[in-house]
Amino acid sequence: MPEGPSIFLMKEAATQFEGxxxxxxxxxxxxxxxxxxxxxVIAVKSWGKHFLICFKGFTVRIHLLMFxxxxxxxxxxxxxxxxxxxxxxxxxxxxxxxxIIEGDINDVYDxxxxxMNDDWDAKAAKKKxxxxxxxxxxxxxxxxxxxxxxxxxxxxxxLYRVKIHPKSKVGKIQMLKLNKLIKEARNYSFDFxxxxxxxxxxxxxxxxxxxxxxxxxxx
DNA sequence: TATAATGTTTGAAC
DNA sequence: AGTTCAAACATTAT
Numbered sequence: 001m002p003e004g005p006s007i008f009l010m011k012e013a014a015t016q017f018e019g020x021x022x023x024x025x026x027x028x029x030x031x032x033x034x035x036x037x038x039x040x041v042i043a044v045k046s047w048g049k050h051f052l053i054c055f056k057g058f059t060v061r062i063h064l065l066m067f068x069x070x071x072x073x074x075x076x077x078x079x080x081x082x083x084x085x086x087x088x089x090x091x092x093x094x095x096x097x098x099x100i101i102e103g104d105i106n107d108v109y110d111x112x113x114x115x116m117n118d119d120w121d122a123k124a125a126k127k128k129x130x131x132x133x134x135x136x137x138x139x140x141x142x143x144x145x146x147x148x149x150x151x152x153x154x155x156x157x158x159l160y161r162v163k164i165h166p167k168s169k170v171g172k173i174q175m176l177k178l179n180k181l182i183k184e185a186r187n188y189s190f191d192f193x194x195x196x197x198x199x200x201x202x203x204x205x206x207x208x209x210x211x212x213x214x215x216x217x218x219x
Numbered sequence: 220t221a222t223a224a225t226g227t228t229t230g231a232a233c
Numbered sequence: 234a235g236t237t238c239a240a241a242c243a244t245t246a247t
Binding site for chain 3: 067096
């Protein structure tokens, strides 16, 4: 279900649990759930498509992959992968990847590469692109180390907006166009967010025939 | 019922 | 040892 903007909304919806203590943990995740019990949520964050629940000394990373979902203060019929009960509600995750990340989250994640983040650094993205002139631009856009949060939809829309062919090699794109593309990666993501907030994403999308749909794995 | 769709990790094969 | 790539995983609307 998720690209960056969706995870950003998920984070917003979960901020109500910041500062709250976990009173119960369940779910079919393989991670050891015991360490979460009675811990206080220091913060919830998002980085690209990662949703992060930060505790003192470690972080729980949720990745929805293709089909994952979540519910806040309600449950789905299907068994939860991870379910957290807090003082003011509950947080449930389904069909997702759950991982424990040890240490300070700021040492592990570079938030300047997240297109949704306030600290997004377009210049850093450009520097990374310059280093990979042979890479196809469609692949580069999906590279989470450069454009964390960009997925298949955003990739297609951004390329369409700036009129760059998906199979263009990064090194062959004019600087002016490359700058435009980097800017649009963030800009479109925020449009996406806005439309998602308004529940009218589909109405705002261009007709599918007009997009150059191209998946990186379809070489 | 088969398929496609907002994704990533793993491990085999080279 | 490094790279590539198919397979695996999981859900739901059409």
